[in-house]
Amino acid sequence: MISIFPNLLSGAVITLQLLVSSMFFGLIIGLIFAILRINKNPIINKFAYGYSYFFRGTPLLVQLYLIYYGLANIELLRNSFFWAIIKEPYWCAIIAFSLNTGAYTSEILRSAFQTIKKGYIEAAQSLGVTKKITFYRIQLPIAIKQSLPAYGNEIILMLKGTSLASVITIMDLMGEARKVNVLTFKPFEAFITAGIIYLFITFIIHNIIKYLEKKYGFQT
């Protein structure tokens, strides 16, 4: 069990890399689409809704396969500069995970935006604060604080989601565990050790979010 530990740890580093980069891009995507969702224009609104409906209604595996196997089918993309990105499974995984978590994040942020009390915005308006500053200084910080618990869950769901990267040949924690299983025929050791590492990461994320909630939590 100890001999397989270094292998699994090197996989865990890749898992964390995938998690951090897809959470980063996903947050940006989620923020953009959350703003589009609360837009009053019905076309923009419907577009953002369609995006989040598609990515929340289909399994992550389908999205991953669509991007990894599907996009390579498009002649136009293959001849363009994007091919350098799309041909790498690592970047395909990051694109798929970011789009997926972006959809969930946009829903979390949207509901946070919509539960902000009208009084705050009205107060800002009557004080003569411009719309832009109201958004950046009042609505956005409150929305982020309010959505912390739900966002913590999303990070943990995404951590579990990154294990799918092993299906498209990336040697993340799951991929390393599969390799150990194939090489040694000891499924229990390989997968249970990997499971313990996953649980450990979940535990750390959970506690960080708990700490942040305590420090920045917002009571209405």
Place this chain on the structure above:
Amino acid sequence: MELLSFGDNGWGDELFLATLMTIAVSIAAMAIGFLFALIFTPLKLSKKKSLNIIGNCYTTIIRGVPELLVIYLLFFGGTGAAMYVASIFGYDGYIEINAFITGALAIGIISGAYSTEVFRGAILSIDKGQFEASKVLGIKKNIQFYKIILPQMLRLSIPNLSNVWQITLKDTSLISVTGLVEIMRQSYIAAGSTRDPLFFYSVAAVLYLMLTFLSMKLINKLEIKYSKGY
């Protein structure tokens, strides 16, 4: 479009059967999850420390570990375990456990953890007066559970169970890695033999969207039906 025609030339009938398989696995997994939830919810709510720990361990571990890991563990480990048990009874042949059973069991264990949390929340939100009133009336503990708590718990948990159903439905796509021919596996095969992954994975996405959409409609109806009285 001819790729989707029914019969020997198209993949329509195969994909249709695969969709049925996905539905079957999801329902089986959901039912197994229900059983697990009915066992572990009382443990989680129990006042005894040891029982409590067992219940908490189940939900924490399953919800903290990737779904794929549970599937692999059952798929690769299950065969070994079954053969070990069989060897005790003197059977030394190779045993292969059915992919459907392993898949449904694996997804069932996962969905059970989520259902447990849902049931726990529902029971906790039942008014305390109900427990006290039935106690005062001298109703026995198990009759109290079956006749008073359980019906209310089920009704209260319908909205959250619909989320669990959606998660379960999407998780079944992961069983494809073990070779069970459901939507995902069938599109993988079709994409491989026609060299048109973009088309077939899009079809798979549409099929999943349809399933989630239709089941949402159905559950909404149930929710309206059973929320009468509130």
